[in-house]
Amino acid sequence: MAKRVAEIFRNTIAELAVVKQWQPRVARLEATFNKESHMRTRFTVNGEPREVEHDTRATLLDILRDQLGLTGTKKGCDHGQCGACTVLVNGKRVNSCLCLAAMHEGDEMTTIEGLGSPEALSALQQAFVSRDGYQCGFCTPGQIVSATAMLEELRAGDPSFASASLNGDMPLEDAEIAERMSGNLCRCSAYPLIREAIAMAAEVKS
Ligand code: FES
Ligand code: FES
Numbered sequence: 001m002a003k004r005v006a007e008i009f010r011n012t013i014a015e016l017a018v019v020k021q022w023q024p025r026v027a028r029l030e031a032t033f034n035k036e037s038h039m040r041t042r043f044t045v046n047g048e049p050r051e052v053e054h055d056t057r058a059t060l061l062d063i064l065r066d067q068l069g070l071t072g073t074k075k076g077c078d079h080g081q082c083g084a085c086t087v088l089v090n091g092k093r094v095n096s097c098l099c100l101a102a103m104h105e106g107d108e109m110t111t112i113e114g115l116g117s118p119e120a121l122s123a124l125q126q127a128f129v130s131r132d133g134y135q136c137g138f139c140t141p142g143q144i145v146s147a148t149a150m151l152e153e154l155r156a157g158d159p160s161f162a163s164a165s166l167n168g169d170m171p172l173e174d175a176e177i178a179e180r181m182s183g184n185l186c187r188c189s190a191y192p193l194i195r196e197a198i199a200m201a202a203e204v205k206s
Helices: 002-016 020-035 060-067 123-131 140-155 174-180 191-205
Strands: 038-045 048-055 086-089 092-095 108-110
Touching: 002 020, 048 060, 060 086, 086 140, 092 140, 123 140, 123 191, 140 174, 140 191, 174 191
Parallel strands: 038 108
Antiparallel strands: 038 048, 086 092, 086 108
């Protein structure tokens, strides 16, 4: 079993090394993996510097939840398919269940806990409450973190598959929101209210 895990890990490293911008991180990961099974990684979470000691194979999701106690980030599928584990890494949304913690030395993370507090909700958090954009709430942290980055992508002019033009106006219509949020699943199917909440927050912020 351990041999098989090591083989999968090495194959993953080899695939990542093809991308030039990942090469320094891959080199660090490979060196550590060959020497020992534990390592230290330093990064910033919600504005606080953190240092964690972890198994080289630990995912960012498990470190956030189990070591740092940030349980707002949810584990749904653990396979990159539901978006419940979405966090921001250097301002971009990622599925933290697909990220090895070892590859985030020096990065800045934001989790749902870092976007607002019960006393000072972010515009999106407030809109989800106002529009009732949830039922059980399990997917909600991932939806809100993902939508936070999505609105930034929209402001930066990044088109989606649903955008009418690649560089023209991209009005935040229902289909545009649905496409841009398609990586975040909701098992309660609260999609119409989730989209309403996002549209409401976008108006508040614009
Ligand atoms: S738990 Fe990460 S995408 Fe589902
Ligand atoms: S509100 Fe229950 S999974 Fe989305």
